[in-house]
Amino acid sequence: MKIGVRQRQGVTVLEPKGKITIGSGDIALRDSVIEALDSGSRKILINLKDVSTIDSSGIGELVAAYTTVTNRGGKLKLVGLPPKVSDILQITQLVTVFEVMESEEEAVDSF
Amino acid sequence: MKIGVRQRQGVTVLEPKGKITIGSGDIALRDSVIEALDSGSRKILINLKDVSTIDSSGIGELVAAYTTVTNRGGKLKLVGLPPKVSDILQITQLVTVFEVMESEEEAVDSF
Amino acid sequence: MSRPECQFHLALGSRFENIELVQVVLDESLRRLACDDDTRYWVGIAVREAVANAIKHGNHLDPGKKVEIDLRVEGEDLIISVLDEGNGFDPGRVADPLQPENLLKPDGRGIFYMGKFMDGVEYRFRDGGGTEVTLRKRITSGVAIPERNQEGER
């Protein structure tokens, strides 16, 4: 798993690619969120469009990221959910927790 | 494995695609050679360009095809050998047995 | 089928990377059983969860300890079992991840997902150690199942 990081109108956009699964990608996601917070960002958007597989560990990392960002006074939103990622969030009723946006543009404007 | 069959200037060109390996493709190759012979063709060219893997059974089928065609007064030639198919023929000194042509055009003209 | 034929039995050391080995052989097997893309994907996730638990909670990431995965077809059911060398746990005491107080916990969703994606999840604890979880999935999709056709059951 690789994570792209870019800035867009004051929002840090994280773009994980590939699998966010136990032992691969879960820790990398956590690190990149903490790095964004440490560098002062409080508006974080995770674009999941290139995520092929996510397991319970990956979901756990998204939840942990949400909590960490919120605790540090920031906002975390999600965008670009592939159908299967959306399904698995839905199943554990996490779509209500996360702010899931329709497009990156809309997401960036909404912060 | 799939085998394409076409005619080019009186030559039957067989074009196996994928794996010619035990239990898959080896028999299909044999059948298509016999079919070509039965339908009267005596000039048979096997274009191996789309063969990804060949094992000893596949090599055996090529040899059997050569023998069958020769015994029935025909000619069998090979063309389009991917490097690994060429290597495996070489290792068992079968490049000397088969007429291996450089291009399909040259091959068709040579019959 | 009196003697269900095992499709594969795979034994691996307890490393998370090995989950990818399970995934490739599982995917190839399900493909051969004519499972559609969605079924392959979700069964894949369920098995990943079971193997991850075996590696983590069962074998505590000791690479010398084995995880064994077994896939077979019984009647219309696909059966996958995952065995570790651990001391087991009480499945009755696993918290419900949908309870509001658990919703924001970073873990505790694996068994829940298995239950959602499979038609059955059963735990068995062997005397002397070893946890075996058996996942069951109905795979009558109306699509031909080559393995069974060969045995003339249809």
Next chain:
Amino acid sequence: MSRPECQFHLALGSRFENIELVQVVLDESLRRLACDDDTRYWVGIAVREAVANAIKHGNHLDPGKKVEIDLRVEGEDLIISVLDEGNGFDPGRVADPLQPENLLKPDGRGIFYMGKFMDGVEYRFRDGGGTEVTLRKRITSGVAIPERNQEGER
């Protein structure tokens, strides 16, 4: 390494289609061991030959009989063994496929290819039945071998 860690152990019924299962898990394993494309390809062919022989000559295509494949790394060597339930044969009496009188035979090249693509091929015949062929390949390609690095051998 006193206790070489087994990368995987795979047991399958004796069907030629199952060779693809071996191929996918082998390929994934070799990829992880940082083997280059060519090594992966030729080791793959050698293993296909060994498994095909186990299925055909060892187990006579009886799907109820098992073929077991084992992959491990010992020092710099990749070791793959293939076990069947058959009665064995005399490797000393296998004909040389390069002899002119054998050149046009449709079979008899499998063991020869194994020898060409691997650095060692050894047969062992178990009392009471079972042929085991062990294929050995040096894999010091100068490329990092993650498994060993983890154990601090470099």
